[in-house]
Amino acid sequence: MDAALLAPAAGLDAFLAEAASLLPPGALLRGEDCAPYQADASGCRGQAAAVLLPDSTETVSALLRAAARHRARLVPQGNRSGLVGGAVPDGSGRQAVLSLARMRRLREFDPLNRSAVAEAGLSLSELNRQLEPHGLWLPIDVGSDPATGGLVGANTGGSRLLRHGDARRNLLGLEVVLADGQGSVLDLTAPLRKNNAGIDLKQLFIGSGGALGVVTAASWDLKRLDASQLTLFAALPDREAALVALDAFEQHFGETLSAFEVMGAPALNATLRQFPALRHPLAGSVAGCYALVEIASAMPGLDALLQERAEALLASLHERGLILDAAFGQAERLWPLRDSLPLALAAAGTPLSFDVGLPRSRLPAFLSAAERWLTAEHPALRLYDFGHFGDGGCHLIVLLPRGMAAGYGPAKLAMLKSALYQLVADHGGGFSAEHGVGPLNAAFYRKFTCPAAQGLAAGLQRLLDPAAALGRHRYG
Amino acid sequence: MDAALLAPAAGLDAFLAEAASLLPPGALLRGEDCAPYQADASGCRGQAAAVLLPDSTETVSALLRAAARHRARLVPQGNRSGLVGGAVPDGSGRQAVLSLARMRRLREFDPLNRSAVAEAGLSLSELNRQLEPHGLWLPIDVGSDPATGGLVGANTGGSRLLRHGDARRNLLGLEVVLADGQGSVLDLTAPLRKNNAGIDLKQLFIGSGGALGVVTAASWDLKRLDASQLTLFAALPDREAALVALDAFEQHFGETLSAFEVMGAPALNATLRQFPALRHPLAGSVAGCYALVEIASAMPGLDALLQERAEALLASLHERGLILDAAFGQAERLWPLRDSLPLALAAAGTPLSFDVGLPRSRLPAFLSAAERWLTAEHPALRLYDFGHFGDGGCHLIVLLPRGMAAGYGPAKLAMLKSALYQLVADHGGGFSAEHGVGPLNAAFYRKFTCPAAQGLAAGLQRLLDPAAALGRHRYG
Incomplete structure (x- = not known):
């Protein structure tokens, strides 16, 4: 990498003075006021030179011009719901957050x-609140509440990607400032x-x-709200x-x-142990894994039909030994069983999280291989999986029991992660x-x-950001 | 543009000699044998130095290395079903077709x-023929039969984009040779x-x-075949x-x-006049436009339900004066009414075709404005529209009656087209x-x-193809 890119921003003070003149009063934060903007949901934390809070595309554009002149470096940021540190400044105290x-x-x-067309800072929940009276929504479903600009930056998938x-x-x-x-x-x-x-340039961002650029607004393809829905929970012998x-x-x-979400039995059991208020929908079942299945349509009046057909299908799968037990339930009751695992494990030790994607046909083999590998190489650790089986997305947590974290320093952790990602790659997946x-x-x-x-x-990245002015990750 | 880029390929002969050594016997065509590869479905025609027919990614890669060494220029080509000349060589006789x-x-x-994962030369119909026994398909629906690589290059939409x-x-x-x-x-x-x-690089291609690169294979997300379906044809007072x-x-x-396809009454009437074997599904109706509506699901056993609900909806729309008449029919009978217009008009004069996209909410206003403009500026010409109303896609044909084409030379045609595209842009659309x-x-x-x-x-384009070795269109 060009050494100049690594040098601290030369004209940071001059840039901040100019930024103050471009921004409305109170829209440039320094010192203690920056604290809330320095960490994301993963806990990744940095040190901001300042936080800039523009309220228009024109101001963002002026800030980027000024940053180029002074060689200042900016990290675009939404609601800080990210999980890889991509929207928080580094530890140098020389990067400014562009919120x-x-x-x-x-x-x-x-x-x-x-x-x-929504500006990038509008949150997903607020957008959907405004759309609801019109029977429309942006159907991205995630546990957190990202800014809609963050949805773009992360290409958020979520639990209902299948549909x-x-x-x-x-x-x-998109509207993007370059x-x-x-x-x-x-x-x-x-x-x-x-x-x-022409070339569909928005795809780059x-x-x-x-x-590669600061997304200031996005134009969304809305869908009609679901009008029919069915949620069920099933116990299965194994992932095959x-x-x-x-x-x-x-x-x-x-x-x-x-x-079609699947979690291993250890994941469900750990969740139920930690949160006694959650009830096991299939108490007494002995299963290898559990599936949370949701069927939905924007077509109204299908509830009875969906239920009738699901009952017939479950009966046939039960007969074939593919489903051990199943129960229908309310979505609000069943989803917490799926969503509470990270919190449950955080209370039980030190969780190492993995977010990997595979061809869904290879998920059973991959998960078995991962379990075998962990048992052989790290017998004291446990593997928990819960994820988006239907689209191949798979969240894994390796739990270091209390008292063992000290034995796993950064180098050992990096090796463990790397070995697990190698298994993912061996099964055709992405890290x-x-x-x-x-x-x-x-x-x-x-x-x-x-x-x-x-x-x-x-x-x-060199083409779009020749001065390395933007973002946390350098692809070079 | 760099003058060197415009110079004819310096080492064309040397390149072709090397290409011959890289390709299997019979896979390098010259002279008359090139004829079938020199035009696309729009009739756009060029002159190829040669046609190269590699049978593997490795050979494509070797050809691109050789082309770079000799500064030869290649035009990647699929089934020549394109309509803008993007896959045919220019008239210089210095470009080679890379089929x-x-x-x-x-x-x-x-x-x-x-x-x-299908290689780029596999046609859409052949891919779907192989998938059908498994109940799966690639649900792109177009009148022609492009190579699957052509689907990628054109980002084909078609008539069922809505779903x-x-x-x-x-x-x-994707697999791409750079x-x-x-x-x-x-x-x-x-x-x-x-x-x-990381950055989703495939989106670029x-x-x-x-x-920007030669797509040699694509990995497709397949869908289940439709198991329930309903097709109907409706007469409506107007596009509002x-x-x-x-x-x-x-x-x-x-x-x-x-x-949800809509065609103006003149388009339907012209089609029926030209093809007497086609029957008007709503003979005797006096309508401003007609809609072909298809409802379908991969969920089996919904036919009766869909029909019952469509009948109720049609009755209510009829009561509100929004639909004048409607009939259910077989898809194989109704779609030709929609698909035969270009052929019908080609027999009636010289058709000028436009393929434009708008926010669908603005289609009625745009189409009215286009009609008013043509009547005022070119009173002897007629406008026909038929298109993908549901997704905002709109095919327009301006018909020059027989005998008038001579009065419309290239400059006048270019002005006419430009004026119509300006109307599209004024209504928020793309050309x-x-x-x-x-x-x-x-x-x-x-x-x-x-x-x-x-x-x-x-x-x-400069980043990905610094020597201007690929394709017909230069974005610079």
Whole structure:
């Protein structure tokens, strides 16, 4: 890497003085006031030179021009719900946070086009609150409440990707301010579903964590709210059975299969131990794993039909020994069983989290191999899995029991992680399914990405951000 | 542009001699044998120095290395079903066609992952023929039969985009040979639904018409075949009513609304006049426009339910004066009414075709404005529209009656087209919805694309193809 890029921002003070003149009063924070903006949901923490809170695209553009002149470095930031440190400043105290938190207008809403143009700081929940009276929503479903700009930067997937796709699939357009020295504004917000009038430039900025340009607004393809729904919980002998059951559910329910989440029995049991208020929907069952299945449609009045068909399917799967037991339930009661595991384990020791994606057909073999490997190499540790079986997304937690964390220093932890990611790669998977790339997994990006791809990514970053002014992750 | 890029390929003969040594016998065509490879479905025609027919990625890579050494220029080509000349050589006789026609293996098929890795020359129809016994398909629906690599290059949309999305939405991965001098192979074919382990490089090559790299294989996200279906044909007073009816169909059928195609009455009448074998499904109706509506689901056994609900909805729309008449019918009978217009008009005069995309909410206003403009400026010409109302895609044909074509020379035609595209832009639309950019519309790309976007696209092309070795369209 060019040594100049590593040097601290030369004109930081001059930049901050100019930024203060560009921003509204109270929109440039220093010192203690920066504290809330220095960490993300993973706990990754840095030290900001300042926090800039522009309230318009024009101001973002002016800030990027000033940053280029003074060689200042900016880290774009949304709601800090990220999990790889991609939106927090480094520890140098020389990077400024460019928070989009004050850009939260819903600029356009076109119900007949089912589209909305929202500024990057508008949160997912607030967008959906405004859309609800019109029977529409942006159907990204995650445990946290990211800024909509953060959805773009992370290409958020979530639990209902099987039916609704990731952020990319729900995007019609973007507005991006470029780090080209001029702060050029790329207005690609036209809410068009068919538009192939040149290279689709917006794709570059989706999932690249704010490293190639500052996303200031997005044009979303909205969907109708679900009007029919069914949620059920099933006990299965093992993950091979879960794979066959998933296929059967797709054959019977087609595009209405909305989620097919699978967690290992140890994961469910650990959750129930930690949170006695949660009830086991199938108390007394002895299963290898459990599936939370959701079927939903925007077509109203299907509830009875869905239930009738699900009962028939469950009976047939039970007869084949693929499902041991099952119960219908309310979504609000069943999802917490799936969502509470990270918290439950955090109370039981030191959890090491993995967010990996595989061809779903290879999930059973991968999970067995991972369990075998951990038992052989780290017999005192336990593996918990819970994830988006239906789309191949898999969250793993390796738990270091209390008192053992001291024996696992940074080097040993890095080796453990690397070995597990190697198993993922051996099974055709990727080391970051939903969380993107940031300081927390940058080393694995370098290890598990083919050289041609790394070279091209670095070239793109040099093209779009020649002064290395933006973001946390350098692809070079 | 660098003058060197415009100079004819210096070492063309040396390149072809080396290419002959790299290719299997019979896989390098010269002279007359090139004829079938020199035109696309639009009739755009060029002159090839040769046609190269590699049968493996390794050979494509070797050809790109040789092309870089000899500064030869290649135009990647699939089934020549494109409509903007993007895959045919120019008239210089100095460009070689790089046809993917002999790379047509289905490399991998994973039914439990619902994915397939197909080489770029495998046609859409052949892929779907192989998938059908497994109850799966790639649900891109177009009148022609493109190579699957062509689907990628054009980001094909088609008539069922409303439900299934475009090629991009159905892609999990790509294999691309880069024009980086080394013929580096970017293997991004892992069939992962969740993969955010860095910049999603494959997105660059989707919809860029082979200009940034040679797509040699694609990894597709397959869907289950439809198991329930309903097709109906409706007469409506005008396009404003069509927009309200579209909204009502979405409210009642949600994600099962598969197509909502609208054609003006003149388009239907011209089709029926030309093809007497086609029968008017609503003979005697006097309507402003007609809608072909398809509702479908991969969930079996819904036919009766869909029909019952459609009848109720049609009755209520009829009561509100939004639908004048309607009939259910077989898909095989109704779709030809929609698909035969271009052929019908070609027999009636000289058709000028437009493929534009708008926010669907603005289609009625745009179409009225276009009609008013044509009547005022070119009273002897007629406008016909037929298109993908549900996704905002709109095919327009301006018909020059027989005998008038002589009065419309190239300059006058270009002005007419430009004025119509300006109306599209004024209504928030784009000048190429599905057909991409090629020699036939390159001038409109320069006119209707904002300078910042053109600059970035040109930079990307320089980064990925520094020697201007690939494709027909230069973004610079």
